[in-house]
Amino acid sequence: MRLLKSKVTQAICVLLLPLHVFAFGNPPKPDGMTFREAKQFLKQSVHQPGDRDEYCGCKITASGKKWLVDWESCGYIPRKNAERASRIEWEHVVPASEFGQQRQCWQQGGRKNCSANDAIFAAMEGDPHNLVPVVGEVNGDRGNLKYGMLAREQGVGYGQCPSRVDFKTNVFMPNPSFRGNAARTYFYFRQRYGLTLSKQREQLFAAWSRQDPVDAKECVRNRVIAKKTGVSNPFVAQQCDSVLAAVRVGAR
Numbered sequence: 001m002r003l004l005k006s007k008v009t010q011a012i013c014v015l016l017l018p019l020h021v022f023a024f025g026n027p028p029k030p031d032g033m034t035f036r037e038a039k040q041f042l043k044q045s046v047h048q049p050g051d052r053d054e055y056c057g058c059k060i061t062a063s064g065k066k067w068l069v070d071w072e073s074c075g076y077i078p079r080k081n082a083e084r085a086s087r088i089e090w091e092h093v094v095p096a097s098e099f100g101q102q103r104q105c106w107q108q109g110g111r112k113n114c115s116a117n118d119a120i121f122a123a124m125e126g127d128p129h130n131l132v133p134v135v136g137e138v139n140g141d142r143g144n145l146k147y148g149m150l151a152r153e154q155g156v157g158y159g160q161c162p163s164r165v166d167f168k169t170n171v172f173m174p175n176p177s178f179r180g181n182a183a184r185t186y187f188y189f190r191q192r193y194g195l196t197l198s199k200q201r202e203q204l205f206a207a208w209s210r211q212d213p214v215d216a217k218e219c220v221r222n223r224v225i226a227k228k229t230g231v232s233n234p235f236v237a238q239q240c241d242s243v244l245a246a247v248r249v250g251a252r
Helices: 003-016 036-048 094-099 110-117 121-126 138-142 176-193 199-211 215-228 234-251
Strands: 061-062 066-070 087-090 129-137 156-158 159-167 169-171
Touching: 036 087, 036 129, 036 215, 061 138, 066 087, 087 138, 094 110, 094 121, 110 121, 129 138, 138 159, 176 199, 176 234, 215 234
Parallel strands: none
Antiparallel strands: 061 066, 087 129, 156 159, 159 169
């Protein structure tokens, strides 16, 4: 309990720091976090048991060092792989294959080669802005499928989990409460790393960002990551002044 209160207090302190502290635009650093280091940082400093996963809204529990999924908290029903559905995994919002295929190293040996020999790829792979906790089975099903919209009965789901996947059209539709977060992550990757987005996807993500605007939780996450890495997601940060003002008014 004492640890939980400490983390909450630290998050509030970070949230109240001025926006200009974390300037965006520094070039990717070769000595940035590895994928493993980024996951450890997120587990220790950003997310914690009691939080909800991003794709299904399931409560995260802990058993030792393992993070598990509370199915009853979200009405989750495994589609196929109950074992993987029982654990939390770290999802690349922008899949490694998507940004990797735009690098020369990918053509010469795939992800393993890129991780070992391409500093820019390694920076993208370990960028904590792009990693979120999700149900393992859903992470596996999403794979490198593109985000998109699906009709109510299209594809398959996971009980009451709002996310759905359609393997026929290769589309994954994320939870409505995460769509804006996902869109702003894609825009961040485009600006920071030069990720290419089609006009159609740009329009979809712009709509998602409007429909699911930045909230206080996203501001806290962005600030904590920015404090660690020195880089903020400007598509989140630029909305945080008004978000924080509303939080302060509500706290009075």
